[in-house]
Amino acid sequence: xxxxxxxxxxxxxxxxxxxxxxxxxxxxxxxxxxxxxxxxxxxxxxxxxxxxxxxxxxxxxxxxxxxxxxxxxxxxxxxxxxxxxxxxxxxxxxxxxxxxxxxxxxxxxxxxxxxxxxxxxxxxxxxxxxxxxxxxxxxxxxxxxxxxxxxxxxxxxxxxxxxxxxxxxxxxxxxxxxxxxxxxxxxxxxxxxxxxxxxxxxxxxxxxxxxxxxxxxxxxxxxxxxxxxxxxxxxxxxxxxxxxxxxxxxxxxxxxxxxxxxxxxxxxxxxxxxxxxxxxxxxxxxxxxxxx
Numbered sequence: 001x002x003x004x005x006x007x008x009x010x011x012x013x014x015x016x017x018x019x020x021x022x023x024x025x026x027x028x029x030x031x032x033x034x035x036x037x038x039x040x041x042x043x044x045x046x047x048x049x050x051x052x053x054x055x056x057x058x059x060x061x062x063x064x065x066x067x068x069x070x071x072x073x074x075x076x077x078x079x080x081x082x083x084x085x086x087x088x089x090x091x092x093x094x095x096x097x098x099x100x101x102x103x104x105x106x107x108x109x110x111x112x113x114x115x116x117x118x119x120x121x122x123x124x125x126x127x128x129x130x131x132x133x134x135x136x137x138x139x140x141x142x143x144x145x146x147x148x149x150x151x152x153x154x155x156x157x158x159x160x161x162x163x164x165x166x167x168x169x170x171x172x173x174x175x176x177x178x179x180x181x182x183x184x185x186x187x188x189x190x191x192x193x194x195x196x197x198x199x200x201x202x203x204x205x206x207x208x209x210x211x212x213x214x215x216x217x218x219x220x221x222x223x224x225x226x227x228x229x230x231x232x233x234x235x236x237x238x239x240x241x242x243x244x245x246x247x248x249x250x251x252x253x254x255x256x257x258x259x260x261x262x263x264x265x266x267x268x269x270x271x272x273x274x275x276x277x278x279x280x281x282x283x284x285x286x287x288x289x290x291x292x
Contacts, residue, residue: 148233
């Protein structure tokens with residue numbers, strides 16, 4: 001990218017002939033937006049994390065009246081990008097362009113430190129006071145080594161569902177595959193699902209919460225559940241958890257029956273004690289004497 005200037009340069013109408021054949025983004029009749037220098041339909045920048053890249057955008061006012069435009073950058077990551085905004089800083093956020101002239105505004109794109117390799121797509125936007133806008137596409141390619149890394153976290157069993165999270169710990173977009181296995185007491189196989197591709201694309205540094213249905217889980221057992229996630233580039237991780245299945249309805253019924261039986265027994269004992277207390281007591285007197 002060419003060197004940035006400290007302020008916008010305003011050129012005369014004669015300079016417009018340089019851009020006559022260059023593609024321009026026009027918001028309305030009277031003004032347009034384009035990369036400076038002519039011949040480029042959009043901006044392209046490439047660098048490693050921490051690099052500051054420089055270029056210039058031109059605003060052309062072919063109308064009869066001066067105009068004031070506000071400049072901004074917008075966009076999100078795509079491809080193997082992280083999904084963060086394209087970081088654009090202008091020499092001037094607002095520029096006044098006289099009639100029949102062109103203003104060249106320098107700007108910088110800073111590649112974020114720690115950014116994952118890949119492409120980010122966004123745009124430079126100009127907006128006039130009437131709310132009309134024009135946008136020029138900007139593509140930023142972040143360089144660096146590609147690393148494929150994936151973890152399975154927060155694995156848990158909730159009745160007939162297995163919940164978990166997949167986290168992309170690397171620098172590339174991952175399309176994970178998942179295998180699910182569960183073993184009961186003495187190693188009995190309760191669940192055996194071969195690896196299958198999940199309908200998700202996991203960008204670097206992001207996580208997603210997913211679940212697996214388990215409608216046929218055992219009614220009474222202790223299960224060891226194991227999930228294995230893999231992805232291209234050698235990414236692989238396994239997580240395990242233990243789940244206990246207890247038929248609480250049956251347990252509650254049994255407990256209720258035992259409680260009722262205990263209550264009946266207690267009532268009977270109290271009745272017996274009350275009946276004994278109501279019976280008259282007899283006193284035996286033993287008469288003793290001496291016979292002469």
